[in-house]
Amino acid sequence: xxxxxxxxxxxxxxxxxxxxxxxxxxxxxxxxxxxxxxxxxxxxxxxxxxxxxxxxxxxxxxxxxxxxxxxxxxxxxxxxxxxxxxxxxxxxxxxxxxxxxxxxxxxxxxxxxxxxxxxxxxxxxxxxxxxxxxxxxxxxxxxxxxxxxxxxxxxxxxxxxxxxxxxxxxxxxxxxxxxxxxxxxxxxxxxxxxxxxxxxxxxxxxxxxxxxxxxxxxxxxxxxxxxxxxxxxxxxxxxxxxxxxxxxxxxxxxxxxxxxxxxxxxxxxxxxxxxxxxxxxxxx
Numbered sequence: 001x002x003x004x005x006x007x008x009x010x011x012x013x014x015x016x017x018x019x020x021x022x023x024x025x026x027x028x029x030x031x032x033x034x035x036x037x038x039x040x041x042x043x044x045x046x047x048x049x050x051x052x053x054x055x056x057x058x059x060x061x062x063x064x065x066x067x068x069x070x071x072x073x074x075x076x077x078x079x080x081x082x083x084x085x086x087x088x089x090x091x092x093x094x095x096x097x098x099x100x101x102x103x104x105x106x107x108x109x110x111x112x113x114x115x116x117x118x119x120x121x122x123x124x125x126x127x128x129x130x131x132x133x134x135x136x137x138x139x140x141x142x143x144x145x146x147x148x149x150x151x152x153x154x155x156x157x158x159x160x161x162x163x164x165x166x167x168x169x170x171x172x173x174x175x176x177x178x179x180x181x182x183x184x185x186x187x188x189x190x191x192x193x194x195x196x197x198x199x200x201x202x203x204x205x206x207x208x209x210x211x212x213x214x215x216x217x218x219x220x221x222x223x224x225x226x227x228x229x230x231x232x233x234x235x236x237x238x239x240x241x242x243x244x245x246x247x248x249x250x251x252x253x254x255x256x257x258x259x260x261x262x263x264x265x266x267x268x269x270x271x272x273x274x275x276x277x278x279x280x281x282x283x284x
Contacts, residue, residue, distance in 0.1 A: 035064040036247045039076075039084035041155055042185040044230070045069035047205035047274050053263045057254050063247050071154025071185065079103055079233070082240030085248035088255075090155035090203075090230045104233035105249075108256050109284035111264050111275040112229045115159055116207055117220035118190065119199040131222040134167035141169045144178040146198035150189045151181025155228075160201045163225065190216065203228055205274035229284055230275070232256070255279070 044050055045067055054065045068078055072089040079087040080103050087104065089095060095107045117136060119125070125145045127136040140147055150157040164171050171179065182192055186206045193200035194214040202210075207218070232255055234248040254260045256279035264277045278284050 033064065034062055034247060035066055036085040036244050036251060037066050037068060037083070038086045038088055038251070039068040039070060039074075039078035040088040041072050041075060041090055041230075042069050042187075043090070043156070043203045043206045044088060046185065046187055047203075047209045048269070049205065049264070049267055049275060052267045053255075053260065056263050057251060057260070060254065060259065061247075061250055063250060065251060069185075071150070071152040071157065073153030073155075073158070076103075079235045082235065082243060084235060085244045086232060086234050086251055088230065088232045090228055091158045092229055092231060094155075094158065095231045095233060099233060103236055103239055105236050105245075107231045107233050108252060109279055109281060110230045110232050110255050111261075111277045111279075112227060112284070113204045113275050114221070114228050115156070115201055115226040116204050116218045117199060118193060118202050118207060118216050119219040120197045120215050121217050122197070122215070123219060124197075125199065128217075128219040130220055133163055133220055133223040133225055136220045137164055137167040137169055140178075140199055141167075141174055144176070146193075146196050147179050148189050148193040148196065148198045148200040149179065149181045150186065151183045152185065154185070156186060156201060156203055159228065163201070166225065208269050208272050208274055229278075 050067055058064055068075070068084060070078065072091045072094060075087050075089050076094055076098050078084045079098065088110070098104045099107050117133060125136070125139045125143050127139050130136055149160060182189060186202055187210065189200050190202060190210055191212060194212065194216050197215065199219070232252050234245065234252050235243045237243050237245045261277035261279055264275050265273065267274055
């Protein structure tokens, strides 16, 4: 055996021993720790909301919440596979389908905010200050100004596609170099838009908490069609018997109850409220 081969074998053996030692010294969660897994949209995580409300829930119930932060479409798929106990997302039609197909027990409205159209302060499409999102999108398409799409099947992506359709813009026929799908979350989309001097649709909560704004600003807001509703659903144990139904339902009940709703309303950044509780609003 050559010296080089002996060295490679020895190095591999040493690496294996090191990995084993690390595994043995890793602290495992205490036996009996109560926790649930919540698959949720990136905005609830990136905005800092979960960092505010989850410690309050744990202090009340002793239940730890472990969050899988994904776009809404992926979060619902995680629930469909039984890899989460609860889903907390923002695409009502998809949520209702999730329940109708037997994957969730009941959809409960939780809170709302709105979407805003973000763009460069130079405003190459000439749309700043308007409250008509459809007219703004038509101008972006006509002028071919850069637009960043999350392209990740998230609730924000679904809302964006719905708005283009409502505006009468056929993306399949018209999109070209000006329309860029990145397949990533809201923070990455905002960073990309900042780097490109592009427009992008964002939820207001993530925008308020976003620090790397650079030359970006809100150019369109206030259109009722930019309303953004969030819902929560416990995964159906009839589909996945291993899910933690009781603790998952405890989280749902807390979110839509007085304490959870107050915790949501109390979450602010620099005096700005990011989400508005509406669990009791019929049809939300």
